[in-house]
Amino acid sequence: MSMSMEPYQFFTDAPTATDRDTVMKWFRRRKVQVAALDDNYTPKSGFDRDAMSALRNKLNSCENGIATDRLTPADAVTGFQKWLADGSDHGAWDAYVADQTAKDTTERKRQEEAAALKRVSDAKEAARRTAMNICGRHSGGLLSNRPGDNPVGRVVCGLAVIGSPGVTFEGYSGQDMHQHPTSDLIRQLVRGITQSEKWPPEACAEVDALKRWLNSPGVNVASIEQIPRDTLVFHARVWHPGGRWGGKQTSPGWQDRGACVYCQNWIGRIGAISA
Incomplete structure (x- = not known):
């Protein structure tokens, strides 16, 4: 059975909702977008690849934590936000958001x-x-x-x-x-x-x-x-x-x-x- 491709996903801030499906999808979508940046890294990418890989792993860990009931959705979001606030991403999150915002602008214009x-x-x-x-x-x-x-x-x-x-x-x-x-x-x-x-x-x-x-x-x-x-x-x-x-x-x-x-x-x- 063929599966339909998910529509383009625009960037959104971390959800305030605490239902399992919403929060898991948010982490998964961010992970997929960060993974694309990580996989297509070149010396001209403008970000540290090790930092982007660490961000990718953190997003994956949060998603898996919810999926295996090791983390509640609320704890996953709170923990991730604290990780960012502590600077553990070493600028990777800001680089991702800037890149995704530019892509969103292009896609929004295309859709319009x-x-x-x-x-x-x-x-x-x-x-x-x-x-x-x-x-x-x-x-x-x-x-x-x-x-x-x-x-x-x-x-x-x-x-x-x-x-x-x-x-x-x-x-x-x-x-x-x-x-x-x-x-x-x-x-x-x-x-x-x-x-x-x-x-x-x-x-x-x-x-x-x-x-x-x-x-x-x-x-x-x-x-x-x-x-x-x-x-x-x-x-x-x-x-x-x-x-x-x-x-x-x-x-x-x-x-x-x-x-x-x-x-x-x-x-x-x-x-x-x-x-």
Whole structure:
């Protein structure tokens, strides 16, 4: 049977608790970390190897004393602290703590960065899943009904909030399907964007999703500057009606779609992500 590796252990001071398991684990973890220093000693290590070996043996003795009931947990901690106070470690404990603190700082930063990346990854997946759910509900597609124009496939969008699992919003292209009217904030957001498509910038699915987020409980955003950067993730899909496309006969279906030139502009402006 394979045993899972214990998570990284940050340095902690000697426990004030007196239960056997807690104190034994503390001595064992310190022993393992001190042993790593001892085993990897070089002349440039900056500590006395004999002193580090003595510290390793002392930690091992305390752990074994508890395990064999020769020492109570409280006596083991008290005895070890007295041993340090008497200077019997010859500086090895301070050298170990300094080394472990530096390692802890590096590991803490690594864990924080990994957690931040996971929050972004989770939000991207949530936005994608939200868009896919819309497509699943409309497996036969969604077509626009722009006056005077042939029907074209609508765009749908999923919006997720980084660091807020389960908080997602839907969006649909075409203002006839938007849940909220266009606000002054949205007008300011798309102001200056040259209309290069058959639809206006405020008609996009991403805009609908953004409006739903802006109007959701707990969101108090009155200006573009108040929209938190590195927080919103959009994922869009478009209905392809099929037929001749690029010189080939194609089948109808939903396809992933990057942000249009309109949305690329304002998504970048608010520091959001198009996934």
